[in-house]
Every structure is written in C-alpha cells, then in structure tokens.
Amino acid sequence: FMLVAAFALSSGIALAGDNPLKAKEKEVWEKACSVVPPERQLDVAQFKKLYDEVIAGKKKAYLIDTRTHPEFYAFHIPYTDHIHAGHMYTIPKKIKDPNAMIVVWCRTHKRQCYVGQKLVEYGYKNVWLYKEGIVGWIKAGYPVCNKFTGLFKITEYHKYFMEQDK
Secondary structure, three states: HHHHHHHHEEEEEEEEOOOOOOOOOOHHHHHHHHOOOHHHEEOOOHHHHHHHHHOOOOOOOOEEOOOHHHHHHHEEEEEEEEOOOHHHHHHHOOOOOOOOOEEEEEOOOOOHHHHHHHHHOOOOEHHHHHOOOHHHHHHHOOOOOOOOOOOEOOOOOOOOOOOOOO
C-alpha cells in the first residue's frame, strides 16, 4: 500500500478530494444537460405516463436505455430499446427522422445528458431525458425484465454487487 501511495503522490495523480478535473466534469455535464430544455426532462411519473402511451400505441417515441450492455442485459424497462452511450453515433443510422421523439436514460442521470447533447448536435429536434433513470423506475416499484426471467420487480437495489448469502 505504501508503495502505491508513494507512487500516486510522486507522479501527481490526484487523490479523492484533490481533483480539479472533477469540478470541470460537473460543469461540462451541466452544460450537456442544459441542451435539453427543462420541460423535456421527465421525472418518473411523467416518463411512466409517456411509456404507457407509447406501449399502448397512442404515441410514437423511441425509448432508449443508454446503459452498458451488461447493465441492460441484467435488467431493463420492458419493451424499450438499447443503445450503449458509447455507441450513440449509431443512432442516426437507425432513426432517420430529425423530428422523432427520442427519450434517453441511463442508471441515474449522467450518461443520458451526454447522449442527449450529441443527439441535439446531430440535428434531432425532439430529444427528451428521463432524469431518474432505471434507479428511479425501480424505486417507483415498476417492473423490469431480462431475457432469462421475463418480468420481475427489484425489491432492493445496490449500485455495486454484494454477496448477500455470506
């Protein structure tokens, strides 16, 4: 441990609490979020209403989860699309209408802002963010699914994997 700490200090690697880039990242993220107007940033109740209308065929929108592949495969909102945030450049190949309603989300609220910003830069005019992400969906008690178990509800969510049976 001492060798690692000595290396970190001598090489100029910023330790927690001493990272000037963290504030800059927050500034960049806030700028990305601001590209989508506040009235197009949905909370869980607004998103659920829109989701229900889309699933019922009453409204047309692309509902896109931007989490990583392992996150999506573990569980996701039923009947929604998935495009990893790192693959957002593929969206114009799949959605050719610049006026299409596109709603993006991630785990909590970080990646969707960056994806939303890029979609606006690409020329999409109807970009929306679901602010609370999959965590908000789970906390509201809505079901999720995966290809192995079908629909299910998560009763307790942890950001990191924890072995519960030890």
